[in-house]
Amino acid sequence: xxxxxxxxxxxxxxxxxxxxxxxxxxxxxxxxxxxxxxxxxxxxxxxxxxxxxxxxxxxxxxxxxxxxxxxxxxxxxxxxxxxxxxxxxxxxxxxxxxxxxxxxxxxxxxxxxxxxxxxxxxxxxxxxxxxxxxxxxxxxxxxxxxxxxxxxxxxxxxxxxxxxxxxxxxxxxxxxxxxxxxxxxxxxxxxxxxxxxxxxxxxxxxxxxxxxxxxxxxxxxxxxxxxxxxxxxxxxxxxxxxxxxxxxxxxxxxxxxxxxxxxxxxxxxxxxxxxx
Amino acid sequence: xxxxxxxxxxxxxxxxxxxxxxxxxxxxxxxxxxxxxxxxxxxxxxxxxxxxxxxxxxxxxxxxxxxxxxxxxxxxxxxxxxxxxxxxxxxxxxxxxxxxxxxxxxxxxxxxxxxxxxxxxxxxxxxxxxxxxxxxxxxxxxxxxxxxxxxxxxxxxxxx
Numbered sequence: 392x393x394x395x396x397x398x399x400x401x402x403x404x405x406x407x408x409x410x411x412x413x414x415x416x417x418x419x420x421x422x423x424x425x426x427x428x429x430x431x432x433x434x435x436x437x438x439x440x441x442x443x444x445x446x447x448x449x450x451x452x453x454x455x456x457x458x459x460x461x462x463x464x465x466x467x468x469x470x471x472x473x474x475x476x477x478x479x480x481x482x483x484x485x486x487x488x489x490x491x492x493x494x495x496x497x498x499x500x501x502x503x504x505x506x507x508x509x510x511x512x513x514x515x516x517x518x519x520x521x522x523x524x525x526x527x528x529x530x531x532x533x534x535x536x537x538x539x540x541x542x543x544x545x546x547x548x549x550x551x552x553x554x555x556x557x558x559x560x561x562x563x564x565x566x567x568x569x570x571x572x573x574x575x576x577x578x579x580x581x582x583x584x585x586x587x588x589x590x591x592x593x594x595x596x597x598x599x600x601x602x603x604x605x606x607x608x609x610x611x612x613x614x615x616x617x618x619x620x621x622x623x624x625x626x627x628x629x630x631x632x633x634x635x636x637x638x639x640x641x642x643x644x645x646x647x648x649x650x651x652x653x654x655x656x657x658x659x660x661x662x663x664x665x666x667x
Numbered sequence: 668x669x670x671x672x673x674x675x676x677x678x679x680x681x682x683x684x685x686x687x688x689x690x691x692x693x694x695x696x697x698x699x700x701x702x703x704x705x706x707x708x709x710x711x712x713x714x715x716x717x718x719x720x721x722x723x724x725x726x727x728x729x730x731x732x733x734x735x736x737x738x739x740x741x742x743x744x745x746x747x748x749x750x751x752x753x754x755x756x757x758x759x760x761x762x763x764x765x766x767x768x769x770x771x772x773x774x775x776x777x778x779x780x781x782x783x784x785x786x787x788x789x790x791x792x793x794x795x796x797x798x799x800x801x802x803x804x805x806x807x808x809x810x811x812x813x814x815x816x817x818x819x820x821x822x823x824x825x826x827x
Contacts (some may be wrong), residue, residue: 423755432761434754438724438779518670522677526685536685540694559750559783566720567689592677 403666405488406653413494420491422553422560431466435549436492442596443539444468447527450534474600479607482614482666483600486590492548493590496576497632500586501595508584512634517601517647518593524598544594547572585632591648600620601647608646612667614655616642620663627655627664692720695813699735699774699801700728704811714818715792719785722758723799725796727764729776734804735811736770741797745786752781770804793817 405412419427422434427490431439445460445468461468474485486493500508502505523538531537540546546563551573553560563569589595604613621642628636636655642663656664696708712719739747751766764774771780784799794817801811 424758425754425756426758426760429754429758429760432763434752437781500801515670515673518673519677522674526681530682530685535682536688538681538685541688542684553755556755557750557753558748559752559781562720562750562783564787565718565785568692569720619766642694 403653403656405484405532405651406656409488409652412488413498415496416489416491416665417498417552421495423548423556425549433466435553436467436545439464439466441545442472443543443545446471447531447537447539449531449537463539471596471599473604476594478600478603478611480611481651482612483604483650486597486600487652488591492544493587493594495548495552495579496583496589498588499581500583503582507582507585508589509578509582510584510587511579511585511592512584514592514634516634517645519592520598520601523593524595527595541568542572542575542593543595544572544576544589547576551576583636585630591633604649605646613646614644614651614653614664614666616648617663617665618642620661622661622663624660626627626660630654630658668785674802680725691716691718692722693726693815694724695781695799695815697723697725697801697813699725699731699809701731701803701810703809704801706811706813707776709814709816711816712793714794715773717788717792719786721786721815722798723784725780725782727774727776727778727780731803731810732775734770734772735774735801736804737766737784737799737801737814738769739786739797739815740800741795741815743791745793745797746789747784747786750785752783771801 411622418424425434428435428440434439436442441464445464448457477484482498531539547569550560551565554564555561564573575589575593579592580586583589604611606611618641623642623659625638628634628638628640631654632652633648633650635645635650637643637645651666656666683794690713693710693712694708695706695710697706698704707800710721735782737749739745739749749769751771753765762773762778764777764778764780765772766780766782771782774780786793797815797817799815800809802808802811
């Protein structure tokens with residue numbers, strides 16, 4: 392099913408149908424339908440579905456309360472474990488194809504004219520991302536505050552879709568924190584070149600997933616470069632939404648940022664980029 | 668060098684973002700029960716704002732079941748609205764309580780719910796103690812009460 396090195400790109404299901412999969416994720420996971428989350432009696436990614444809070448230790452939390460957080464968010468726990476495990480073997484397909492929180496940002500960014508897009512590619516994403524993740528994990532443990540619910544893409548995006556229909560979801564955005572979240576989604580998502588700056592800089596699940604991607608890079612399947620075919624033209628780095636490809640000198644892919652969206656593969660004229 | 672600077676700058680920004688708490692919103696938690704309920708996470712908010720948004724999340728403790736009317740009580744009365752967090756298109760896949768006409772309808776043991784309470788003080792600034800109270804509609808008995816303190820001690824709220 393996957394395109395290996397030298398195999399025509401058109402044979403890759405994930406590459407050919409990526410846009411369709413992105414849209415399907417939105418339809419299935421986000422309001423107004425939110426069919427998948429309704430299977431557990433929920434309406435969004437909070438509560439049972441929360442993938443972000445259960446692993447955060449807060450000052451004064453007992454071990455029992457910490458473990459109860461895993462029970463309370465059991466679907467979110469299962470989701471995160473599945474994401475990380477599949478990433479080890481196959482790469483970040485959750486982030487690139489399935490995440491319904493990221494999909495609207497990337498698809499939305501395609502509607503924004505290029506001159507209005509902000510290019511974040513000069514920012515060393517892993518440095519920023521793991522500084523954010525460190526604070527995300529450490530600050531609640533020492534009791535200074537919390538980033539968890541206050542700046543949550545998994546809360547803001549579903550509510551953005553529900554806000555036209557629901558007073559409660561609209562109320563989320565009619566307060567300081569809601570305005571900040573909306574601003575971040577627009578600034579780092581819709582108006583970012585590639586639409587993935589939020590994913591690349593501020594998503595804690597993305598940060599954990601990127602670690603899993605890096606750890607599994609030796610034995611798992613990843614987007615790779617055949618340097619014997621690479622002409623160092625830079626076409627791949629221009630289309631990379633997570634600015635993971637460095638063409639200064641020998642072309643390299645940073646597996647701490649790469650996700651198998653395959654946009655680089657489509658841009659490569661010499662078929663030097665492959666998944667394998 | 669650039670990576671180190673970006674790391675430090677991002678960490679500093681993140682700490683400030685985590686530390687800062689806006690005064691216009693808070694998250695309270697509670698448990699609905701036939702014994703009057705229990706608030707796990709009462710709310711402290713600063714006085715003087717023209718709009719507050721409270722997120723109330725709760726669980727229903729067995730054996731309570733029924734419908735619960737939700738009101739914001741205190742003197743002087745404050746204008747408020749309560750909104751539910753219901754599916755836009757209900758596929759009917761699982762039981763869930765609904766919020767309609769200020770009432771959580773069809774609560775069953777172990778149900779969870781989320782409500783949004785928007786308070787807009789129109790005349791004097793909100794001050795003192797108020798309560799968000801849930802009354803069982805069949806018996807008019809209180810099944811949950813969440814205190815909301817305006818002014819005074821701050822720092823026990825979070826943005827939710």
